[in-house]
Amino acid sequence: MTHHGRRSHIQAVPPHRDDLDAIDMLVHEHPGLRADIAAACELQPVALTELEVLPTSVLASPRTPIMTPMPSLYCYAMLALLPGCATANQFTPGPVIDMHLHALPVSPENARAITEISGLSCATTDEELLTETLAALRRNGVVLALVSGDNALAWQDHAPELLWVGAQPGRETVASIRRLHQEGTYKAIAEFSPQYAGLAPGDPSLEPFFALAEELDLPVGYHMGLGPPGAAYTVAPEYRMSLSNPLLFEEVLLRHPNLRLFVMHAGWPMLDEMLGLLHAHPQVYVDIGVIDWALPEKEFHHYLSRLVGAGFGDRVLFGSDQMDSPAAIGVAIRRIRDADYLSAEQERAILYDNAARFLRLSDEEIALHHESLSR
Numbered sequence: 001m002t003h004h005g006r007r008s009h010i011q012a013v014p015p016h017r018d019d020l021d022a023i024d025m026l027v028h029e030h031p032g033l034r035a036d037i038a039a040a041c042e043l044q045p046v047a048l049t050e051l052e053v054l055p056t057s058v059l060a061s062p063r064t065p066i067m068t069p070m071p072s073l074y075c076y077a078m079l080a081l082l083p084g085c086a087t088a089n090q091f092t093p094g095p096v097i098d099m100h101l102h103a104l105p106v107s108p109e110n111a112r113a114i115t116e117i118s119g120l121s122c123a124t125t126d127e128e129l130l131t132e133t134l135a136a137l138r139r140n141g142v143v144l145a146l147v148s149g150d151n152a153l154a155w156q157d158h159a160p161e162l163l164w165v166g167a168q169p170g171r172e173t174v175a176s177i178r179r180l181h182q183e184g185t186y187k188a189i190a191e192f193s194p195q196y197a198g199l200a201p202g203d204p205s206l207e208p209f210f211a212l213a214e215e216l217d218l219p220v221g222y223h224m225g226l227g228p229p230g231a232a233y234t235v236a237p238e239y240r241m242s243l244s245n246p247l248l249f250e251e252v253l254l255r256h257p258n259l260r261l262f263v264m265h266a267g268w269p270m271l272d273e274m275l276g277l278l279h280a281h282p283q284v285y286v287d288i289g290v291i292d293w294a295l296p297e298k299e300f301h302h303y304l305s306r307l308v309g310a311g312f313g314d315r316v317l318f319g320s321d322q323m324d325s326p327a328a329i330g331v332a333i334r335r336i337r338d339a340d341y342l343s344a345e346q347e348r349a350i351l352y353d354n355a356a357r358f359l360r361l362s363d364e365e366i367a368l369h370h371e372s373l374s375r
């Protein structure tokens with residue numbers, strides 16, 4: 001499958017002997033060549049999920065296969081200098097911040113639903129999920145991810161430089177969030193998802209958490225919008241789609257004008273209401289978790305292009321909402337990189353710059369993130 005991205009840094013090729021020889025020759029002739037390389041293969045769509053920017057180390061062994069769900073087919077690094085890949089050497093993948101990641105025990109039920117919706121394969125053990133997720137984050141240039149879920153703290157032990165942990169009200173009380181934030185454990189309240197319990201943002205029971213977040217200056221990632229299809233009939237009897245309306249946040253925001261809120265899933269499918277909230281409350285951001293890989297691609301781009309087209313491209317945060325399928329991370333990032341309605345600047349903003357600003361990263365942290373990719 002030939003891929004026609006806007007900046008055609010991808011070469012879609014079946015592994016061919018001549019190509020491999022050419023790569024061997026180029027690596028031999030240019031041992032110091034440091035190229036930003038993208039690889040692609042003539043694979044089935046599910047395998048395309050693994051098409052990601054290759055680490056420099058691949059250059060050391062140009063025949064290193066990228067593991068794909070089809071072990072008989074391999075992707076090979078295509079050097080920027082290969083004929084027909086003229087723009088490849090202009091492609092510099094910048095760092096990515098994933099504002100929406102989960103560290104949950106694997107769930108065969110959830111995995112089945114994910115595969116059904118997206119065609120993506122899922123991890124089958126907790127260990128595989130951890131290993132593959134960290135690998136996918138690093139492969140895709142993710143330098144920071146905000147993670148929540150039962151295993152979040154354990155995951156952070158494996159990658160403290162990469163993962164920030166978000167507190168989840170319900171698992172934690174106001175008192176425990178305060179304490180663990182002060183101890184440096186929690187950097188945000190996320191994912192906060194009262195919609196699954198049938199609660200609107202303005203429900204009085206949630207008020208202490210918003211007050212705490214405002215007091216501690218903690219970012220809040222709030223679930224709004226889609227859940228698993230038919231959730232109210234199965235996994236979440238109290239879930240109501242009507243609680244997805246982002247305008248339900250208005251009174252909370254007016255009570256807490258310094259709240260650092262990002263609406264998760266950008267409130268899909270409540271686009272007009274989402275635009276209304278962003279217009280009326282300029283401090284609010286959104287993330288595009290799950291809609292960037294689970295929705296049909298056309299619908300995702302329609303939604304994102306409306307957010308950006310309405311002038312809110314500087315308040316859209318990248319998020320994967322990866323749960324059981326590590327490959328979702330690559331798919332989601334690829335969709336942003338391939339969005340032909342985004343300028344290079346807007347793409348960078350969504351993948352990194354907006355989150356760096358929203359999280360108030362220091363100049364030093366930002367410089368380190370950029371440096372870490374060139375190592």
Ligand SMILES: [Zn+2]
Pocket residue numbers: 191193223224264265
């Ligand atoms: Zn969510």
